[in-house]
Amino acid sequence: MAVRFYNTLSRSVEPLQPLVEGKVSFYACGPTVYDYFHIGNARSFVVADIVRRYLEYRGYDVSFAMNITDIDDKIIKKAHEEGVPASEVAEKYAAAFLQDIEALGIRKPDHTPRATDTIQEIINHISGLIDAGKAYEVAGDVFYDVTSFPGYGKLSGKKLEDLVAGARVEADSRKHNPGDFALWKSAKPEEPSWDSPWGKGRPGWHIECSVMSQKFLGETFDIHAGGNDLIFPHHENEIAQSEGLTGKPFANCWLHFGFLNIDNEKMSKSLGNFFTAREIIKKYKPETLRFFYLQTHYRSPLNFSQEGLDAAEKGLERFRTLYRALQNAPDGKGVIDISASRERFNDVVDDDLNTPGGIGVLFELVKELNNGLSSTAGLSSDTKKAALEFLNATLIDLFGILKIEDDAASDEEFASLMELVLDVRSMARQEKNWGMADLIRDKLAELNIVIEDGKSGSTWKKQ
């Protein structure tokens, strides 16, 4: 079976059918750079990264774009609070964004366009919509006329009448319809602005994604992704703006990521349950956070907790230990069919990116391999090699959750010193001087160096 995804547009799981055989064009909504991103944002970025990596793992040539929204109300607000230009706020947090995704092991997208670099294209797009009678200007603001687009509501399942009836839409007497939304916002004094046919102003909230995605991926592309909450109005409006102008389908497949909650509630600053990704990866390894995310299906809500992260770290350790054991074990005779695991893994993950299921398959293989390693027959060199290749492809290249640090190689001087200490200790042990042996072990433990006595001598590792 081929790669399948749940498409919000059709509300069903569909096989991926790229426009161009073997190639996938993929766009994910990126950050608005007014603050460090939080662990909920991080989940979305990690999942988008995994979508991309999985497609590559399955042999597709992926073109991946993620925007950086660097002009927006929140940025302006923050700039006012801090008494600095909006561009400075945007610059600072855009740089932080790129740093943080790298720290999280997220591969940089092929394209990271910025709204402020795309102003001219945005103006052209809006002009096109006005010319086509789908948008109208009122005193320097431009609005999209939702009634001009018959398909409005097809993504979110909302009806125009319901939106009007809901009355939660902000009343603006200048709008022709309550559901109309701003494409261009006129500038208030002291706000950053760009010249346009409608006077000085800046792009509205949704238009930039339409323009930037089409700029890099074409008028129609394969996959568009983002958080659950973006379905309406953001993505609905993107479709209207894009298809309203081109008359062609915008994105064929819409992927939406589940939310991360804390104590089963949405994370928010006002509730005080707000953590930035920066903070968390000071305490936990980035791989642990990634693994924690991937152990839940991407569309399900995920409850964030310290216990969850601790459990993830333990599970990861199981992979690390097995990986090292495979590298170090002497050649034996036992044979395990790794390709069977690979097929099962692919089958499972092909089905709407079922990473928790895939991880389950990997853990089952770990048990099998451990059994092999501890049996008298051991494992053949071919089996070990195939297993390591498979684990490299999945745990390292695909999920990015396994990092094999070679403590000894990272600091040779320190390593030889440790060797000396261990030699002294093993002499003490040979003389059954347990007091001395234990003292060394305890003192090293205080320095976060863990000594483990095995059959073939003692080993050390940093905590």
Added chain:
RNA sequence: GGCGACGUACCCAAGUGGCUUAAGGGGACGCUCUGCAAAAGCGUUAUUCAUCGGUUCGAAUCCGAUCGUCGCCUCCA
């Protein structure tokens, strides 16, 4: 009020009609190894899938009702 999602062991979490009298991880317990320990390995841990009805030869999986949790409808990943 409208739309949608979800409820699987102590915790997390796959599975969505027969291959499952339910994967996997964490925890707990037992064993192996060990001078002791730690680590690691192995084993055990749900006749049952919120509840109640129904459809079916067969349901955790489909339908209906009930209870509960959550999200969107407003900036939000």
